[in-house]
């Protein structure tokens with residue numbers, strides 16, 4: 001971008017090109033459907049929180065990393081209950097089988113934001129980038145905009161999932 | 166939910182992970198829950214802990230006041246151990262507590278809901294206060310020194326341990342909600358998977 005001169009026509013062209021490029025980037029990722037991305041809001045000085053969403057990949061792939069400016073560290077975690085003890089562990093990635101919805105939700109997988117840059121209040125938009133690997137181990141980056149739900153948001157707040165187990 | 170990595174790495178804990186005493190306790194709890202305590206025992210969704218010794222604690226609330234379980238005598242108590250950096254189990258349990266209060270109607274005012282942090286290192290009184298208040302202004306956050314926290318957890322047979330993650334640490338912890346009646350007697354433990362409706366039913370049966 002910096003090499004483009006500031007002539008109005010060139011600038012207009014640059015904006016168009018950028019818009020096209022962005023569209024292309026999104027279109028390229030028609031393979032990955034991201035539903036209901038949300039992040040749990042925090043209280044002042046709280047260092048960490050979780051991000052949740054539903055991922056459906058039309059081709060087999062794997063979520064290998066997540067990036068965000070919202071926190072110093074972003075990790076993919078799994079939560080599990082063993083003998084009524086909750087255990088949370090970092091996982092190297094999450095498999096995305098073709099055509100099968102994979103839920104990142106309370107009680108299971110989630111993206112963990114650690115050492116938050118600032119407090120997250122309900123309604124905030126948090127930008128993340130999912131790094132997805134396809135079967136040929138080609139990586140691509142998929143942007144996500146997660147909206148902050150209140151701290152006390154329950155596992156399935158969306159109306160259509162109200163009593164889904 | 167079933168991955169091998171969930172077995173805590175040996176040596177990562179300050180507590181012994183597969184404590185045989187805890188296993189024994191948990192299996193006897195499970196047995197109690199299955200059989201009840203005789204033919205007259207009320208049917209509970211949670212584990213019936215009647216007859217088990219009630220635990221106690223010596224901690225501070227978020228205004229700095231020293232607190233023991235006896236301070237809440239006269240009120241049924243829901244008691245939970247957790248930590249504020251927990252991305253989902255603790256918020257889900259506290260959100261369920263709000264729903265339970267809603268289901269209990271007028272009786273909910275008597276109920277005291279206590280949240281004891283197992284991570285006093287990071288959960289300062291300020292964070293703990295903001296956190297519990299964000300759920301419900303009536304929720305009571307309790308914290309103590311490392312030693313007081315250990316004693317409180319031990320007395321309720323609650324297990325917790327620090328586990329390093331890539332860049333930080335997290336806390337494994339028992340995710341049961343304990344029900345203590347107004348006389349200060351331990352009655353039951355609600356499992357994390359139980360619905361607010363099931364919890365409210367147990368509370369109505371017991372308290």
Ligand SMILES: [Cu+2]
Nearest residue numbers: 077088112252
């Ligand atoms: Cu986590």
